Amino acid sequence: MGTVGLWSLVRFGHVAGAVLWVGGQLALTLVVLPLARRMLPGEVRDRFAAQAGRRFGLLTAAVFLPLQLSTGWAMAWHKGVTWASLAEPGYGRTLTAKLGLFVLVMLTAGGHGIAHAKGRPGLARSLAVVSLLGSLGVVVLATALPAT
Secondary structure, eight states: OOOOOHHHHHHHHHHHHHHHHHHHHHHIIIIIHHHHHHHSOHHHHHHHHHHHHHHHHHHIIIIIHHHHHHHHHHHHHHHTOOTGGGGSTTHHHHHHHHHHHHHHHHHHHHHHHHHHHTTOHHHHHHHHHHHHHHHHHHHHHHHTSOOO
């Protein structure tokens, strides 16, 4: 077994960022918000949910997104990915699908925040579900890519 090298650490950072993002979405959706709905009175619950969402959004913007973009770019560079290779069958097309879905997930997550801020809870909830499902899709596509 070899030692842990630079590219193992870069890949670890990328995976850890994905764990933060998808795990955070799952924890909020399946644990935190259902408990808040059951245990907190309306106004407190709404304020708690808004603050939890705002904090998760800030964590996303400050940590997750920069980490994913920098480590993803570094791994693609290390793998020798070019714009042309993104259209090639196999690795290139899988990476392209992952990147495209990632962009849609980020846009949907941003839309969720906007809908929540504008007082459209139904739309916000729908966009949150779409973002979560899309995030899981990104993880599925990521597992199809070989380690770099």
